[in-house]
Amino acid sequence: MRRIVLRRLAQIIPLVLAVIVLNFVLIHLAPGSLFDVMTSEQQITDPAMLDQLRHTYGVDQPTGVQLAKYIWSVMRLDLGFSYRQNAPVLDVIMDQLPATLILMLAAIAVALVIGMTAGVLASVRVNTIWDNLISLAAVFFFAAPSFWLGIMMVVLFSVKLGWFPVGGMRTIGVNNGVIGDALDVMHHLVLPATALGLFYAATYARVMRASMLEVFRLDFVRTARAKGLSRARVVLVHVMRNALLPIVTLLGLQLGTILGGSVVIESVFSWPGIGSLLFDSVMSRNFPMVLGVLVLGSLLVAVANAAVDLAYLRLDPRIRAR
Amino acid sequence: MLPRTIDFARRFARNRAAVVGLLLVILVIGIALAAPWIYPRNPLRIVGRPEIWPFVNSRFPLGTDSLGRDIAAMIAYGARTTLLIGLCASITATLIGITVGAAAAYFGGWIDEMLMRFTELFQTIPNLIFVLTIVAILGQKLEYVTIAVGVVTWTPIARLTRAEFLSLRDREFVQACRAMGMSNLRIMFGEILPNALPPVIVLSSLVIAGAVLFESAVSFLGLGDPNVSSWGRLIGDGRTLIRTSWYICAVPGLAIMLTVLALNLVGDGLNDALNPKLRDR
Numbered sequence: 001m002r003r004i005v006l007r008r009l010a011q012i013i014p015l016v017l018a019v020i021v022l023n024f025v026l027i028h029l030a031p032g033s034l035f036d037v038m039t040s041e042q043q044i045t046d047p048a049m050l051d052q053l054r055h056t057y058g059v060d061q062p063t064g065v066q067l068a069k070y071i072w073s074v075m076r077l078d079l080g081f082s083y084r085q086n087a088p089v090l091d092v093i094m095d096q097l098p099a100t101l102i103l104m105l106a107a108i109a110v111a112l113v114i115g116m117t118a119g120v121l122a123s124v125r126v127n128t129i130w131d132n133l134i135s136l137a138a139v140f141f142f143a144a145p146s147f148w149l150g151i152m153m154v155v156l157f158s159v160k161l162g163w164f165p166v167g168g169m170r171t172i173g174v175n176n177g178v179i180g181d182a183l184d185v186m187h188h189l190v191l192p193a194t195a196l197g198l199f200y201a202a203t204y205a206r207v208m209r210a211s212m213l214e215v216f217r218l219d220f221v222r223t224a225r226a227k228g229l230s231r232a233r234v235v236l237v238h239v240m241r242n243a244l245l246p247i248v249t250l251l252g253l254q255l256g257t258i259l260g261g262s263v264v265i266e267s268v269f270s271w272p273g274i275g276s277l278l279f280d281s282v283m284s285r286n287f288p289m290v291l292g293v294l295v296l297g298s299l300l301v302a303v304a305n306a307a308v309d310l311a312y313l314r315l316d317p318r319i320r321a322r
Numbered sequence: 323m324l325p326r327t328i329d330f331a332r333r334f335a336r337n338r339a340a341v342v343g344l345l346l347v348i349l350v351i352g353i354a355l356a357a358p359w360i361y362p363r364n365p366l367r368i369v370g371r372p373e374i375w376p377f378v379n380s381r382f383p384l385g386t387d388s389l390g391r392d393i394a395a396m397i398a399y400g401a402r403t404t405l406l407i408g409l410c411a412s413i414t415a416t417l418i419g420i421t422v423g424a425a426a427a428y429f430g431g432w433i434d435e436m437l438m439r440f441t442e443l444f445q446t447i448p449n450l451i452f453v454l455t456i457v458a459i460l461g462q463k464l465e466y467v468t469i470a471v472g473v474v475t476w477t478p479i480a481r482l483t484r485a486e487f488l489s490l491r492d493r494e495f496v497q498a499c500r501a502m503g504m505s506n507l508r509i510m511f512g513e514i515l516p517n518a519l520p521p522v523i524v525l526s527s528l529v530i531a532g533a534v535l536f537e538s539a540v541s542f543l544g545l546g547d548p549n550v551s552s553w554g555r556l557i558g559d560g561r562t563l564i565r566t567s568w569y570i571c572a573v574p575g576l577a578i579m580l581t582v583l584a585l586n587l588v589g590d591g592l593n594d595a596l597n598p599k600l601r602d603r
Contacts, residue, residue, distance in 0.1 A: 015442065143531070143579045144578075144582075145535055145539065145575065147542050155568040257450070260451050267543060279543060282458040294451055
């Protein structure tokens with residue numbers, strides 16, 4: 001078991017290396033270097049000063065050396081220095097990462113709870129009005145852009161009804177202690193997490209319905225029924241556990257998309273996470289920051305994918321036997 | 323050929339939702355094509371009082387935005403942008419995906435291993451973040467947005483093509499072609515590909531829907547081409563006015579949703595018609 005875990009984690013390393021190289025190439029394709037942007041933003045024109053800075057930032061060295069240096073520094077978790085925030089890139093990202101993680105996890109939770117409930121309900125009442133309603137809703141939420149859903153939810157729930165805040169993560173200037181603070185964040189979290197999660201809920205509902213129906217036909221379900229188990233127990237324990245595998249696969253494949261989606265949602269709800277940071281950095285051509293977000297984002301997805309693979313082993317003992 | 327086409331149409335038409343979707347897609351294409359005739363002048367031109375609500379003034383059936391531009395005209399021209407980017411991005415993704423998937427399955431061995439690692443790499447990179455990076459680096463132009471979206475959406479097509487090729491690669495007809503001395507390229511693209519194509523086409527049609535969503539997100543963030551009208555950008559521009567004029571956001575959002583919905587329905591219908599074996603699942 002430990003060997004499997006280690007081997008799976010080792011597969012991440014070449015992936016991350018490739019991401020670093022890819023991004024380095026991209027940055028060097030750009031017309032106008034990071035250095036030009038940086039110096040023009042701070043209005044440095046003195047040639048001696050420019051040479052001095054070129055040397056400090058290592059821009060005067062050949063590309064190969066720069067790449068090698070970049071890879072070496074990323075290995076030591078040094079992602080460079082952001083001249084805009086005047087702080088190391090890693091520190092800035094780590095400051096913003098928790099907010100994004102909270103949003104992502106909440107969105108995944110919303111997607112799983114709503115999607116699985118809807119899928120199970122639709123499969124139990126297959127071809128009834130419930131099934132049709134759920135399928136219809138799934139088709140709609142599958143097609144709606146998440147940022148638009150978010151804005152429409154703000155219009156309805158914040159502007160018209162006043163139930164939830166329009167944006168942000170905390171109420172400014174209020175101190176309620178730890179529990180009050182957590183409740184406050186959760187209150188702010190409801191709309192963005194739902195807007196982001198509903199798209200995935202729609203996918204999960206469709207997949208869950210299909211895979212439940214598939215499992216219902218298998219022999220062991222008939223056996224479970226014949227044993228005299230209650231209907232609820234058959235559905236929840238026997239069928240659902242087996243129908244869960246496609247959902248786990250899908251979740252693993254979609255993690256990168258969810259991270260990307262949270263960039264847009266963060267911008268809609270002015271959520272102070274990596275997305276806002278990336279957006280600001282893209283706008284100001286703050287390349288070390290963009291690179292840092294890409295590398296760390298990819299690392300996050302790679303690690304989470306490995307975790308999903310390992311979750312497989314828990315969910316389905318048959319996989320371990322191979 | 324003709325009876326097969328009719329048979330195909332009949333199977334497609336059996337799925338009512340797909341027919342509705344097809345009609346919607348045709349409607350959107352019609353609007354996109356007719357836009358220059360209905361609105362001969364620049365859609366980004368200011369034509370009236372700002373913030374007129376829809377259905378109030380018959381000159382502006384969908385109202386005007388915060389600057390007094392005609393929303394209906396912008397929607398019509400936005401359909402052009404959306405469909406163009408969606409189609410081109412899907413073609414880009416399909417070409418990359420088929421090439422990678424076909425080469426991986428046909429040659430096998432270390433080429434397969436390398437190409438699949440490459441695919442995995444693109445699956446790991448958070449796609450929207452990658453699109454934003456490419457657009458930020460190369461510049462805010464229609465072509466770059468298209469390429470960027472194509473580059474992040476080809477992985478499922480590559481995997482599917484590979485799976486299809488793997489199942490066809492050792493069939494008798496391929497062995498016969500090899501025995502005849504056909505070149506690898508001719509066997510791959512002339513003999514195997516036509517047999518592997520139906521499920522790939524279905525997936526490409528679904529990629530168009532995904533590409534439309536990507537494009538709308540990019541232009542919503544204000545990173546799209548600033549010189550063309552786009553549904554996503556209209557939503558982004560209208561965002562500041564949601565307290566008073568939320569219709570500016572609502573209308574283009576509905577347009578995006580209906581288009582993506584229609585494309586998805588057509589994809590499902592194609593799936594039923596092209597893979598009749600899977601239909602009853």
